[in-house]
Amino acid sequence: MSIVSTYSIKDLEQLSGIKAHTLRIWEQRYNLLSPKRTDTNIRYYDDEDLKLILNVALLNDNGYKISKIASMSEQEMREEVVKLTERSLTHDDQIHALTICMIEMDEERFDKVLSTNILKIGFEQTMMNIIYPFMSKIGVLWQTGAINPAQEHFISNLVRQKLIVAIDGQVTKPGGKKFLLYLPEGELHEISILFAAFLIKNNGHRVIYLGQNTPNDDLFTVYKLHKPEYILTVITTSPSSEYIQEYLDALAERFSQCDIIVSGYQIVGQDLKFPSNVKAMHYIRQLKDMLTEIEAVPQEK
Template identity: 25%
Template structure:
């Protein structure tokens, strides 16, 4: 527990401001000693720190920031009420969490879905949530759309929200400048990016700077970008074998212009290709072997 003076010094917020945020806006609710002095909990401090960031860095009014904070608290309570404690094996718990997130997204309940995801991260951590909860959601979304059980609007809404959560983690990991800069994209016409997204996140987790362009990337501008950004390694993924020849043609074009650039070609399209043009660049390792591959790869030494 902390006094108002300690909190003021810790967060560099004047005590008069702390009192105003409490009295006028109900920002936090510190407890009181028998003598009437305020004492702040660690949660109070985190809330105040967040409010300060919104006001100073994002130029939000304190009233707006407090409103957002209260909405977040409300959503968090709803999520905890909605999410029963996991029972049984981890596999069953992951499946239950994945199903809850899918159902809320299917009903366009974005705030609740985000709350469930936050709750899952706090319970299971980064790796488990992505690989055992969110990836199955994305696969289920794709299956529902292809079978007609989900509309285009539902598929876009669900995929976009989960993709945004993936993108957030690109900025969480440190970058090691000595490692090659990577460009990742799916060729034009390829809309399935789950595998590429996971591989790109894996590289970022290992300190690699990744420029992620995502699905259905047109060729216009990519060639210049490679040179301007000093890209040394390019990851291309496609699920369709029909797109492999076109993708190979683009690889040939890049290789002629930038002979020192290397490639990693992946996805079911390349895995199923009978005679890939560049077999040495085709990624054959499954996800559970990526770390071993990374540590032995000449690209990252």
Template identity: 30%
Template sequence: MPYTVKQVSALTGIAPDRLRAWERRYGVVRPTRTDGGYRLYDDEDIARLRLMMRLVDGGTPASLAAQEVNGATSAPTGEFRPPEPLGAGTGPGLDALVRVAVSLDRAEAELLLDQAFAAGSFESVVEHWLLPALAQVGSAWQDGIVDVAGEHFVSAAVRRRLGRAFDASGTALGGPVVLAGLPPGSLHELGSLSFATVLRRLGADVRWLGVDLPVDSWAHAADRLRPAGAVVSVPLARDAPAAAAVFRRLTQDFPGLRVYVGGQGAPGVPPLVEDLAGPTLAPLPPSLVAAARTVAAELRGV
């Protein structure tokens, strides 16, 4: 089915001027022309443009994104082949980040993350590939396969990519304001930042406060912003006491504020605050996406 520039723009969200620029500069699509000179696109063009848009929105420079899109077209037939989902078939699996941590190859790291985030939605890639792959890197470090430098190298590359995704998810102005971050002493930020991005994509005005945030600073932010909710990430069991201190301060100083805890160490928090009056604290679901949906659903009526 042929599509006009206006129809393609509506289907992909890409402005007409940008469509023409990508065609002219990078050859991402090669539309046919009517007798009157008007561009006509087909379904393959739509698929290529959607992939290009996902890559660019994820922070990939347009020139590199175009190389990835053009590489997804087979030479013999010209048939478009979207990237294979990570972990399936011959695509990169959960150990792909381990190989990057060993090689310390910046280009390899960026290409791997480009391919990953082009393979599916942000939510699916983070939950089913990125976080499990980061766990593999941690295990490889414990086993002596990966050096500390390699673990830090991978974490920095992922942190840059998640930061761009968080910025690209929009400001959600008018949505419920939600504080998100880690308690004092907690430094493992990638799960928290992933969660904050998913929650922002669900329409919450998320203010991500980062790592190692003192209890007083949590209280200061809550006093300044008067949020509808606050989510304290508890990535490790040893972070539970610090998270409990944040929970105590916020619930006592700001009655009515919904305070959530989530992460692998979250189940250790409720026993530390069971003496507090009010509803029993229940950690968020272990699934990052389910946790974000829970918070978003509960805050819609706030």
């Protein structure tokens, strides 16, 4: 069964970085796009249009004139894009390449782009500069329904596999602080806390990882057993916005002896009052800063 996604011109702008006004000009002057229309005469674009515009954006960003791009066949354009992404180090180019892989659900190509970047700039920088911005872009479109959930799941699972392999490859050092990582009941978006686990272990600290959909009683049981100095969670969809303040207050009271770090769609940019032992993390880079502020981990002699 084929997966059909539809995009507005604003969606194309969000994913390609090309202004909607410019897209309309290119559409009229070079016949680059062929928008479809709904029964109520609203223009929309499909996966083929999005792939085309991502390829056009990548070539144009790398110095190709739009008139030359417009004269290329689909195959010529694809070959040029593959050559560029294999030698280019710019993050935007790599994000475009990953987006095309997502649309085509091309696991082999996605894996190649990721592996190449990991070899060139390392796992942590690949996550920080390419995967996170990419996931943020598709996250916005997933929230608005522009991207099919199957496409989002396809990508999330591939990234999740890479993270688990990277975490398993780390050696736990003696000393360091204990971090308890979990997602609340009903919360399944695991990429952020997996990467947090990678960063924490990479900085010489210990991770107790509970993962998705953690019942409150299980969280408390593990907390009593391990007595972590920090609890970290990411709240994307659950609990929902009307209950989030109540949830944070209860969390702060129940785990009053440790510092709690919270992040996610329901936290960032929301009008919330954070208890004294709760700190909001707006970007994953903030976790790196927090980790450097924690007292240095004793090193083996």
